[in-house]
Amino acid sequence: MNRSKKEMNETEIRTNFITPAIVHAGWDKLQQIREEFRITDGRIITRGKVVTRANPKFADYVLNHISNIPLAVVEAKDNKHTLTAGLQQGMGYARQLDIPFVYSSNGDGFVEYDFFTGKERELRLQDFPSPEELWQRYRVGKGFANNPAKEELITEKYHYVKGDKTPRYYQRIAINRTIEAIANGKKRMLLVMATGTGKTYTAFQIIWRAWKAGKIKKVLYLADRNILIDQTMANDFGPLSDVMTKIEKRNLDSSFEIYMSLYQQLSGDDGVEAFKQFSPDFFDMIIVDEAHRGSAREESNWRKILTYFDSAIQLGMTATPKKDDNVDTFDYFGNPLYTYSLKQGIDDGFLAPYKIVRVSMDKDLEGYRPVKGETDIHGLAIKDGIYTGKDFDRSMVIEARTKLVAKRVTEYLKKNDRMAKTIIFCVDIEHAERMRKELVALNEDMMQKDSRYIMKMTGDDIEGLAQLDNFIDVNSPYPTIVTTSKLLTTGVDAKTVQLIVLDANIASVTEFKQIIGRGTRLRTDVGKYYFTIMDFRNATNLFADPNFDGPAESVIDVTDGEEMPSDDHDTGNEGEIGEDEEVLTNGEGDDTDNKPKPGNVPPAPTGGGQGHIKYYINHVPVRVLNETVYYYDKDGKIVAEGMREYNEKAIRSEFATMDDFIKRWSEEERKDAIIEELLDKGVLMEELEEEFGSEYDAFDLILHVAYGQKMMTRSERAQRAKHSEKIASYSGVAREVIDALVQKYQDTGYADFDDIHVLKLEPLNQFGNPMSIAQAFGGKASFIETMRELEDSLYA
Structure with a gap:
């Protein structure tokens, strides 16, 4: 039976009219036309014990140049819609994908929008532009129509072997914008990409394309920790292994093309400015990994390297947007070519969401004041003053507090998963060792199975460092729990970390985001869909910073107790983890050992630096005042409320009144479409059914939760x-x-x-x-x- 165009659904319109028109214009169906192009994976939504994904985002068509540069987005609608009905939707996809041409069609023709010119026009079906026409307009719009050398670089293909991963849309944008900037002669560039979004893979593809096109020959890749160099060489940079070397002290072989090095190896931290063994024009390009960590500071030794190789193209890569504590990075490299934030990564479903379990202890909030003449366990007279959370484990150690933190972490893991990879961030090395001992005492059964169940990993610990690769390895269960201070704050690609414990005073958003980044990597293949932040120091107050870009979804498991007031977070007090603390010269940064020396006259206990005095007391009890579970709503606000309140807010954000909902329900042919829309808002029917009973229809559950209506069973x-x-x-x-x-x-x-x-x-x-x-x-x-x-x- 012949059907009219008006009777056809969208799929039939595409099959019978839109796709034939595109193919007729000369687009290769297999090589250049990508139908149902998947843009995102869909945000992971975790509520209670339920984990699911919001719907992925798809573009109906993406049309590529033969070099795999995307040129156009085509959005299709059925013939009941107007010709322009899909245009704004397509423009939204094009903005996200950084694509200049957009088309909307209902099968009668096309309407085109050109981002280069801002012009909109209608086309007949038979007048859809050819690949050659759009490529010429692209070349003009990008400014390389009359420059074959630029075009050769811009069209150089990615490294790809069958079975390899291909760049995600944001990686492609970062790569292409950098390549274009290089083609246009730019020498200082910056990319801001959240931890876990593939900065080193992006850097590799940039190097590969520029190197294969002959634009660069010698490349220097700089990082500040050995683990960053070693992971990069073994993983993303593997295809360059034949032409790549790691620079060792005083062993500078000039026959390679890709050079990997620590800043410290070249900058003269040991008094030898090794970088000067290369001529100033030796390198064509320098990649600066974790650029926020001080590489661009004018007074730093590391800056000497960049200044010496001034003629080279220099690309900084960081996970941290511009802040007061990294402004030098942006002043040196300039504004980012592209930013892909933690928030966007979570919204797209490429990064793991998280929940926050905040634990408040009485001595942290109320403080502890010694009585006159009180001494610590070493006989040191304790200086008078009120000691609070800022001081504990830096200038005063309350043994009961350490035991309580270890006990609460152990209880959490026993309740959830004792084999969940866990990092506990401590104030310094000595604190990390005490925490390790307390955890061992509480987990002897697990230690009996494998002595690596709990380990300290700090810059001074050879045995701990030797197990770092095993901790990172997704297939290795041990080590399971590690205590550290700064070693694991950045760059360590521990994909399966499910619990991050904060028992250190964190000075800055920059440092905080690096720590949180240890958990943001998704590994759904091994069951990791989200991670938990257990906060004993109110460090998660930094989420409230107006410039923090990462509202996250969470698992909600609300405990008893109300939110306690907390001190304002600090941004640079002595004794806190911060960017100004130096890392060890071996590239495995951490704090130094700060054990007190009994018998000495104690200085003021709040002084920082090596050798400062800590008081140790074992006679003061500590108790938990309350524990609250938080999640972030869509606006990035910290919220501690039950499932019912959350669902009410989410439903009302879609349907402001009960009449709005009932009208839509009665008009919608597919009731599942409404449920899917609410799912995207974070509402899970399974969770509501678990609370109220499976005998109720979604219609009644929604009316009851959002609008207070009495329910009827099915x-x-x-x-x-x-x-x-x-x-x-x-x-x-x-x-x-x-x-x-x-x-x-x-x-x-x-x-x-x-x-x-x-x-x-x-x-x-x-x-x-x-x-x-x-x-x-x-x-x-x-x-x-x-x-x-x-x-x-x-x-x-």
Whole structure:
């Protein structure tokens, strides 16, 4: 049976009109046309014990140049829509994907929007632009139409071997913008990409394309920790292994093309400025990893390297947007070519969401003041003053407090997963060792299985450092819990970390974001969909910084107790983890050992630096005042509220009033579409069913939670519908079909009655095929009308 264009759905319009028009214009269906182009994976939503994903974002078509540069987005609609109906949606995709040409079609023709010129125009189906036409317009728009050398660099393809990963959309944008900037002669560039989004992979593809195009020959890759260099060489930079070397002290072989080095190895931290063994023009390009960590500071030794190789293209890469504590980075490299934030990564579903468990202890909030003449366990007279959370483990150690933190971490892991990879950030090395000992005492059963279950990993610990690769390895269960101070704050690619414990005073958003970044990597293949931050120092107050870009989804498991007031977070007090603290010259940064020396006259205990005095006391009890679980709403606000309140807010954000919801429910042919929209808002029907009971329909759950309406069970609604005046008038096969449909609704909640395909399912298929069943109602149109009457009766 021939169907009119108006009767066709969107898929049929695409198949019969849009795709043929694009192919007719000369686009290769296999090489250049990407249908159902997946942009995002869909945000992970975790509520209670339920983990699910929001719907991924797809563009109907993305059209590529033969070099894989995307040129156009095409958004399709069915013919009931206007020609321009998909244009704004397509423009949104194009902005996100950094694509200059957008088309909308309903099968009658196309409307085009050109981001280069800002012009919009209508086209007939047969006038869709050819690949050559769009490429020429792209070349003009990008400014390389008359420059073959630029075009050669810009069109150089990515490194790709069958089975390799391909760049995600944001990586492609970062790579392409950098390549374009290089082609245009730019020498100082910066990329801001959240931890876990693939900065080193992006750097590799930039180097590969520029190197293969002959634009660069010698590259220097700089980082400040050995683990960053080693991971990069072994993983993302593996295809360059034949031409790559790691610079060792006084062993500078000039025959390689890619050089990996610590800043410290070259900058003269040991008194030898090794970088001067290369000529100033030796390197064509320098990549600065974790650029926020001081490489661009004017007074730093590391800056000497960049100044010496001034003629080289220099690309800084950081996970941290511009802040007061890294302004030098932005002053040196300039504004970012591209920024991909933690917030965007979580929203897109490429990064793991998180929850916060904040634990408040009495001595941290109320403080502890020694009595006159009080001494510590070493006989040191304790200087008078009120010691609070800022001082503990830096200038005063309360043994009961360390035990309590270890006990609470152990309880959490026992309740959830004792094999969850965990990092505990401590004030310094000595604190990390004490924490390790307390954890061992509480987990002897696990230590008996493997002595690596709990380990300290700090810059001075050879045994701990030797196990770092095993901690990172997704296939190695041990070490499981590690205590550290600064070694693991940045760059360590520990993909399966599920618990981050903060028992250190963190000075800055920059440092805080690096620490949080240890958990943001997703590994759904091994069951890691989210991670938890357990905060003993109110460090998560830094999430409230107006420039912090990462609202996160969370797991909500609200405990008893209300939120306690907390001190304002510090941004640079002595004794806190901060960017000004130096890392060890071996590239494995950490604090130095600060054990007190009994018998000495104690200086003021709040003084920082090597050798400062700590008081140790073992006679003061510490207790937990309360524990609160937080999550972040869509606006990035910290919230501690129950599931019901969250769902009410989320539903009302989509349907402001009950009338709005009921109107949409009655008009929507696919009830599942409404549920999917609410899922994107974070509402999970499974969670509501668990709370109120599975005998209720989604319709009643939503009305009750969001608008306070009394609920009816599906059974009650079914009985009411069967006895309604309209439905009771049917008889014979038609009545039997209605009764079967009502029973199916009562049992399963299926409510899309006017979908004739439901007649193919059991037990309805016993009445014949869909068309013969429809005839019992007087034909398909009458069947659909009856089903709408049934639906009205159910939801009256």
